[in-house]
Amino acid sequence: MIRIVGLSGSPRHGNxxxxxxxxxxxxxxxxxxxSTHYVSLAGRKIEPCVDCQxxxxxxxxxxxxxxxxxxxxxxxxxIPDGLIAGSPVYFCGETSLLRALFERCTSLLKGIWxxxxxxxxxxxxxxxxxxxxxxxxxxxGVEHTLDSLLHWLxxxxxxxxxxxxxGGGAWQRxxxxxxxxxxxxxxxxxxxxxxxxxxxxxxxxxxxxxxxEGLIDWLKYRNLEEPHxxxxx
Numbered sequence: 086m087i088r089i090v091g092l093s094g095s096p097r098h099g100n101x102x103x104x105x106x107x108x109x110x111x112x113x114x115x116x117x118x119x120s121t122h123y124v125s126l127a128g129r130k131i132e133p134c135v136d137c138q139x140x141x142x143x144x145x146x147x148x149x150x151x152x153x154x155x156x157x158x159x160x161x162x163x164i165p166d167g168l169i170a171g172s173p174v175y176f177c178g179e180t181s182l183l184r185a186l187f188e189r190c191t192s193l194l195k196g197i198w199x200x201x202x203x204x205x206x207x208x209x210x211x212x213x214x215x216x217x218x219x220x221x222x223x224x225x226g227v228e229h230t231l232d233s234l235l236h237w238l239x240x241x242x243x244x245x246x247x248x249x250x251x252g253g254g255a256w257q258r259x260x261x262x263x264x265x266x267x268x269x270x271x272x273x274x275x276x277x278x279x280x281x282x283x284x285x286x287x288x289x290x291x292x293x294x295x296x297x298e299g300l301i302d303w304l305k306y307r308n309l310e311e312p313h314x315x316x317x318x
Contacts, residue, residue: 086118087286089167089279090160093125094183097173100219100257100265102127104275105171108217108253111279112167117287124159126182131156133185140192144203147192156186157193161207167286168209168243169278170234171217171253177226179218179233187237194240206242211293213285214243215278216252219265227254244289246281253278 091109095101102125109121129152139148147153160168172179179187196202216234220227231252238245248254255271257263265271 086120087115087166087283087290088163089113089119089121089169089282089286090165091121091123091169092160092171093123093127094170094172094180094186095125096127096180096182098125098127099173100255101171101173101217103265104217104219104253104255104271105169107272107275108169108171108215108279108282111276112169112283113279115280115283115287117283119283122159122165124156126156126180126186129156129182131182131185131189133181134188134191141195141199144195144199145192147189149189153186153189157190161209164207164209165212166290167282168212168214168238169217169282170214170238171219172230172234174218174220174226174230177229179230184233190237190241209242210244211289212243213282213289214238214245215248215282216245217255217275217278218252219255219257219271221256221258223254223256227256228252244285246278246285248274248278248281 089112091105093101093105109123113119113121131153132149132151172183194206196204196206216231218227218230231254235245253274255265255274256268257265259267
């Protein structure tokens with residue numbers, strides 16, 4: 086069964102939730118077995134990274150005591166086959182709450198850069214992903230926000246797919262109404278994101294046997310022969 090997680094980075098239960106849920110609903114209509122799980126950051130406390138370096142020096146997850154660990158575990162345990170990340174546009178970018186979640190993920194990835202680090206990064210190389218963003222206006226930062234979400238998904242190792250352009254962009258201010266449900270293009274984009282993630286997730290799942298575990302292990306960061314931090318040039 087394909088497991089797809091939808092993440093809303095909004096501090097509210099509003100338009101982003103509508104879009105992410107629409108994407109998950111579309112994904113669940115795929116002609117394969119699909120289970121979906123929705124994660125909302127509304128009501129959660131997640132502080133930004135302060136670069137304390139404890140995760141690196143003590144080889145441990147982030148020590149901050151808030152809702153980050155429980156939230157990231159809900160998203161990544163078990164590793165999803167599909168991941169759809171959504172955010173409203175706040176000042177031409179994602180919400181500070183979602184940005185804080187992104188920043189703190191550095192503690193999960195230290196094995197990429199620190200030789201001998203005891204914990205391998207989560208393997209999202211077979212996780213299909215897409216981004217969704219909704220702004221007050223079509224040209225008020227939607228693509229910039231999508232780009233930022235895609236950067237996080239790619240850094241985490243996901244296999245990203247676009248929707249029309251780079252993601253599922255939507256507009257909440259349509260005909261004087263402040264609701265994304267009145268934006269047919271945005272709602273269509275959300276459904277397209279869900280369908281594409283379900284499609285790619287199924288391809289990655291079914292292709293795993295053909296690829297073989299040997300090639301998968303070869304690709305993992307801890308098995309790379311190049312010295313950490315080496316300059317490829």
